[in-house]
Each structure stands twice: as C-alpha cells, then as structure tokens.
Amino acid sequence: MQASEFRRAVAAATSIAASVGLVVRVTVVLQDSNKLTLRLLPCxxxxxxxxxADQVAGAEIALARRLAESGGPVAAPAPGVEPRAHERDGFVVTLWTYYESVTPEVPPADYADALVRLHAGLRRVDVPAPHFTDRVEQARRVVASRELSPDLADADRDLLGGALRDLRRAVVRRAGTEQLLHGEPHPGNLLGTAGGPLFVDWETHCRGPVEFDLAHAPEDVADHYPGVDRALVDDCRVLVPAMVTAWRWDRDDRFPDGRRLGVEGLGRLREALRSRATP
Structure with missing residues (x-):
C-alpha cells in the first residue's frame, strides 16, 4: 500500500480490534502488497x-470458519471475536488466529496430505464461488487492455494473451470432476505450524479441477496426491504462472518488485511454450 493508505489501514485495524475488546499496543507488518497483513500485540x-472495494473478505472468513470447525487444515478466525468483515475508513478488516511458523518448508508428502484433507473438506461445503476460468479471463482482460497494462510491449502482449487463451481451452478440455478449491495453495499460503500444515488466504477460492490447486504447489507434491491427471497438472503448471505474470503487468499492481517478476515471468513462459512445442 502507498504511505498514506498504509497509515490509515493500520489505524483502521487497531481501531476495529479495540472495538471488539482486543488490546493492541504494537503492530508488526507481516506483508504489505495489494493488501496489508499485521500482527497485533499483545492480543x-x-x-x-x-x-x-474488496468484497471477498466476508466470504473468505466465513469459509475459513466452516472449514476450521470441521477440523480442516486451515488457519481459523480469531478466537472470541465474531468472524466477519469489519469496515472502517475505506478499508475491510478481518481478524484471524496468529500461528507461529516452525518450519520454513513443508515436506512434499505432508503438503499433499494437507491438500487431500483440504479438498475433502471443501467438497462438503456449498458456497457460491467463481469458476477458475473467470480468473483466467480477469488476467486476459489486463493483457488485452493497453490502458490496464500500458508498459507491456505488443509482442509480449500477443504472447501472453495467446497463451492464456490456449491454455484455458486445454485445461477445460481435459478437466474431469470439479469442486471448490483454495485457488492459490502455494507455499506462501501454507504455514508449517507445530500442529501441522495450515492453509491461509481464501480470497481466490474458486471451482475447478484439483489439478489447478496442485499447480500452485511444488512439483513433487503431485507425486504424493492420489489419482491426479498428470497431463492436466502439466497444463495448469503453465497456465497458473501465465496468469500471475499478467497480474504483474497490471498498472495498479502493488506486489513488491512486481515489474521485475513480470519480465521474468515472460521469459519463463516463452521457455515453457517452447518445451511444449518440442516433440
């Protein structure tokens, strides 16, 4: 967030925390990008x-609450606080249990087991959610619009737009059973806690094949996930970084060092497409 937004965002979070009876004397910034994540102390x-404008927060915390109550491997809303989205001064704030991460990397077998249990829990939840192709289309709109992505060169725009179109078709064509998904269960959204792996951040939950979720995890995680379509995983492993690359070129993107990541993503996409074209 920009400096002026940052100060107001912190003030909104501490004010809301105080209004629900939490004591806050110190705020620690854990992540600052399009959204702000804070650890509030001593509560x-x-x-x-x-x-x-982000109206996903309420659905996000409601879904996490249902999964946590059923024993799913997810970070739970803050105890003793109504699990809902709070609005103040132009911001939406949600309050969560803080978990200490005790391991920087979750072993592939444990990662896969957590995903299997998560997907089983998600199959028991009936909530409205967009299809994964809606997210692909969001990325394509960024690429298609020179207004939204003014710094993207024409040749790169054609490459990225074509890849998103073709890969979306390939995944839809191969996909079998679909269900509710996390949407972005990458290592940054998985905490290795003392109680086991826990997934966080539900803003991108969607519907689609489990292979779409697996494409966000390290490659060897799929080796431990039963019954997956490996060719579909491979298609998703090119589609997902293509989507991420598109968002890095969005003029409003606030991801740290996003432009460098956008350039690197284009290079990796070219390499992946050449590999797919090689017999």
Missing part, C-alpha cells in the same frame, strides 16, 4: 486489511 491476533 496476538492477525489482521488482514484490504481496500473497501
């Missing part, structure tokens, strides 16, 4: 702060 609660 030791995690606050996620998003612009008010």
């Amino acid at each position: 030791d609660v995690l606050a996620r702060v998003a612009p008010e």
